[in-house]
Structure formats: structure tokens, C-alpha cells
Amino acid sequence: LSEAKKSLHSRFEVCNLCDESKHLSKYKAFLENYSEAQRFDLTTLFSTTMWIHIHAGDEGLRDFLRRTCDRTELLVVEPQISKCYGRANTRLRKMNRPELDSVMAQSLRMRGNIEEEVEKIILECGFRRHTSEEKGESDEVSSGGDKERAKRTAWKRLIQLYVRDEQCIDKI
Secondary structure, eight states: OOHHHHHOOOOOOOOOTTOHHHHHHHHHHHHHHHOSOSSEEEEEEESOHHHHHHHHHHHHHHHHHHHHHHTEEEEEEEOOOHHHHHHHHHHHHHTTOOOOGGGSOTTOGGGGGHHHHHHHHHHHTTEEEEOOOOOSSEEEEEETTEEEEEEBOTTSOBOEEEEEOHHHHHHO
């Protein structure tokens, strides 16, 4: 094995991402112990935005996304569509867990157009969406006023790659 492959390793940590101090302490401890970098190279958010949104509300989701953007170079996001929120309590009932009142609450204002809201926050943090020329099932998605084609998963969710845009950051 090459030296690069020998040094690759994975580590998983449990953390309440809605708790800013715990989130930041895990992040800082990891980088101090395992890297000289100031940020992660890549962060993925698969099927987590809805749960953070349900438990922490609109502002909690915004805060989480801003913290995450501040600590990564590349970001892959798969926000659950609004229809998924309605199924959350069904999943909880099947697991014999208590239902969440916040799932259907009017306080989750971003829920109706969650994909656009998540993207808006990420773009405001100095990222740009990386687009691909792949063929496949796609939908038009609005991004900064431009219509683009974006591929959807079998669950009808968008998976978007965002790249830190140093030119944007210089303007902030």
C-alpha cells in the first residue's frame, strides 16, 4: 500500500448536532488529534436535515448549516423533501417511540420549500453549487436565479455538492 492509503482511517463520533457547544467541541477535538487542517475536506449530510429541523426548528437548522459550512471545504447535502416530514411520526410509531408535535407545527416555516431554503443558507455561507452534466432523471432547480438540471434519487431527493467559493468569501 502507498503511504497515503496506509494513513487513511475512519473514525465515527456520536454528537448532538443541535447542541452548538458539543458540536464544536467534537469538531475541534477531532481536527486537533487527527489533522493539521482547519476544516474538513468533505462533509456529507444524508437524511439528517429534517431531523435537525424537527428537533431544533428553523433557526436551529440555519445555525447547524452555518456551523457546518464554516468547517468544511466541500459539502454534500440531501435534504428530505416536505413529504418526508409527514412520514416522520409514522416511523416513530413503528419504533414504539413518542411522536413529535413539531413535525406538523406551523413553526417550521422553511418546510414547504426546504430544498431552496437549505441551498439559500449554504450559498450565503460562501459556497457555490457544483453542477454535473450527467444524464438521468432530473428536475429544474432554482439556484441564485439560474435554472439548472439536477438529478434526484429514487426517493425524489436532490443530492447536491457545494464547493467553498473563495471569491465569494472575499466579498463577504
